[in-house]
Amino acid sequence: MGDAYVWVADVDARPEEAAVLAGRVMDWLERRGIVRSELTNCLTGDELGRAPGPYAARAVTEDEVTAGGVTADGVCGVGMEIERRVYVCAGFWTATCPACGATTEPAERGPDVWTRAWAPLLDDLYAWFGGTGPGSGACVRCGERAEFTAWAIEPPVAVAHLGLVLWNWPPLGESFLDELSAVLGGHRLVTGSTTA
Template sequence: MSVHTYWIVDIDATAGEAPALADQVRQWLVEREIILPGPPLLDEAYLPLYRYGPAAPRWAHENALGHDLLCAGLHIVTERTVFHAGEGDVGPFVCPHCGATHFDLPWSPPTEAWYEGGGDSSLGCPACGTASSIAEWQSGWAYGHLGFGFVEGWMLDRLRDALAALTGHRLRVVHEHL
């Protein structure tokens, strides 16, 4: 069985901010009945997993929520994570300085350095020559300490926009397929 997760990743949250922001967003989602209140389910693959609430379909693409699936719901991550596409590709890469798009860059070493929290996580742009942390580049992946994974749910962009307004942070979307 394959699992699809629509990640909304806060790329600005620090490790120290992530738990409090996660609670704030979770409460916002409960108040709008996007997820159910109470303790999350303990699923084998996603611990914990908050079940979708009755308003979730209004925030998702048509027929894009797996309400009846045991693994469907919201998974919240509050630790340094590379949110990846799973079977999908990491590229293309868009330079945060000049906007140039590149399809084949040496992304693995800076990704490992960022994940480990040390070393050089920079990636140089062949077009403008500027180096930036891999976390600043736009790609099919996101790097951060806070992510909201809508398992078996494909949410509308307006949810990402509402969470960005709530947190005041930049958010990126990653479509993961495992």
């Protein structure tokens, strides 16, 4: 079994404020005892992160963060991402246009069955990630463009300049997410999980 992570994307954070907001979040997580203050090698690769603190269970839906979550490499930590990112979940997506209600069909065979018809939406996501596209996607049915945050995409997809990534943690609790949003000034959050 491989590593998995839970992500929380702040879809309202502007690029110029992401670093300040990331510092605010980490300070809050440390004060609450959800993460430890020292940076350690608790993430994948060479990245440093913060290991679970004594009160990490306050953030999740299960009693223990490390129960069944730490891999043989000791990967179980929290990191902040302050960059342009597209956050996705594993599995087939369905996307619904906010203008006309057209919906992609989930794939029945192969990972790209629906993407052949909806490739322009994926192209828009990749262009945004690469820094060359706007923060909106075009519908292949009606041609209207809408901000990515307006699209109903399941499992969740988010475009953001600020994200919290929790390696090998259980799902996050609703009360924790509400508090995190308040720490971020009421920003909208999108959360999901995936495997590496």
